[in-house]
Amino acid sequence: MPSTAVPLLRRPTLLVLARAQLPTRAGTFTAVSFRHASGEQIEDIALIRGALDGTTPVPARLHSECLTGDALGSLRCDCRDQLEQSLEALAREDNGVLLYLRQEGRGIGIANKLQAYQAQDRGLDTVQANLHLGFDDDLRTYDIAAGMLAALRIQRVSLYTNNPRKIAGLEAHGIDVDRRVALLGPTRPENVRYLETKRVKSGHLL
Ligand SMILES: Nc1nc2c(ncn2[C@@H]2O[C@H](COP(=O)(O)OP(=O)(O)OP(=O)(O)O)[C@@H](O)[C@H]2O)c(=O)[nH]1
Numbered sequence: 001m002p003s004t005a006v007p008l009l010r011r012p013t014l015l016v017l018a019r020a021q022l023p024t025r026a027g028t029f030t031a032v033s034f035r036h037a038s039g040e041q042i043e044d045i046a047l048i049r050g051a052l053d054g055t056t057p058v059p060a061r062l063h064s065e066c067l068t069g070d071a072l073g074s075l076r077c078d079c080r081d082q083l084e085q086s087l088e089a090l091a092r093e094d095n096g097v098l099l100y101l102r103q104e105g106r107g108i109g110i111a112n113k114l115q116a117y118q119a120q121d122r123g124l125d126t127v128q129a130n131l132h133l134g135f136d137d138d139l140r141t142y143d144i145a146a147g148m149l150a151a152l153r154i155q156r157v158s159l160y161t162n163n164p165r166k167i168a169g170l171e172a173h174g175i176d177v178d179r180r181v182a183l184l185g186p187t188r189p190e191n192v193r194y195l196e197t198k199r200v201k202s203g204h205l206l
């Protein structure tokens with residue numbers, strides 16, 4: 001992606017805390033947890049495959065937590081489809097990394113997300129519902145994600161996303177996004193408005 005002259009934002013220095021094998025439905029990954037230099041642990045984890053040699057762009061997915069979709073199979077969003085697709089895609093590559101980021105509800109948390117769903121059930125779209133609750137449309141930041149990649153010695157990624165903010169967020173924190181790979185899941189009656197709002201209001205490249 002084109003580089004900018006904007007000064008880089010600070011990212012935390014993180015250290016690897018633990019590594020463990022994680023056999024999944026998509027294949028076996030190494031799950032990695034992290035801590036700050038102070039010892040404080042973070043709740044975000046990485047799933048990695050293959051050797052991360054730092055010279056070629058590493059296929060990468062930044063997945064934002066969605067309890068309702070990822071774990072419970074809700075069809076209101078496309079999160080679970082994207083999680084499964086990205087793990088399967090990474091499993092086909094020589095190497096790759098998925099960051100599972102605990103940014104539930106684009107950063108507002110699960111209780112607020114259910115309040116946002118309630119507002120959506122009354123007619124608001126995803127963005128309007130966040131604003132109605134007094135939040136910006138998206139509270140996520142990518143400093144921790146950049147710190148996790150740096151701790152894994154990953155400087156360049158090939159990013160699976162439709163969200164330009166993720167590309168800008170990583171690059172602002174000093175990670176090069178070499179290219180974007182689209183991640184297109186099925187459109188369902190339950191998520192059609194959600195996807196349309198992402199495209200029209202949030203600038204997703206759908
Ligand atoms: N506030 C809010 N968050 C939602 C809603 N539906 C899903 N989410 C959260 O949205 C996050 C996923 O972000 P999306 O904007 O859908 O997609 P993205 O991950 O930014 O973009 P891609 O990389 O292209 O997948 C997860 O944290 C979900 O919990 C909603 O209606 N309101």
Ligand SMILES: [Zn+2]
Nearest residue numbers: 066069077079
């Ligand atoms: Zn979701």
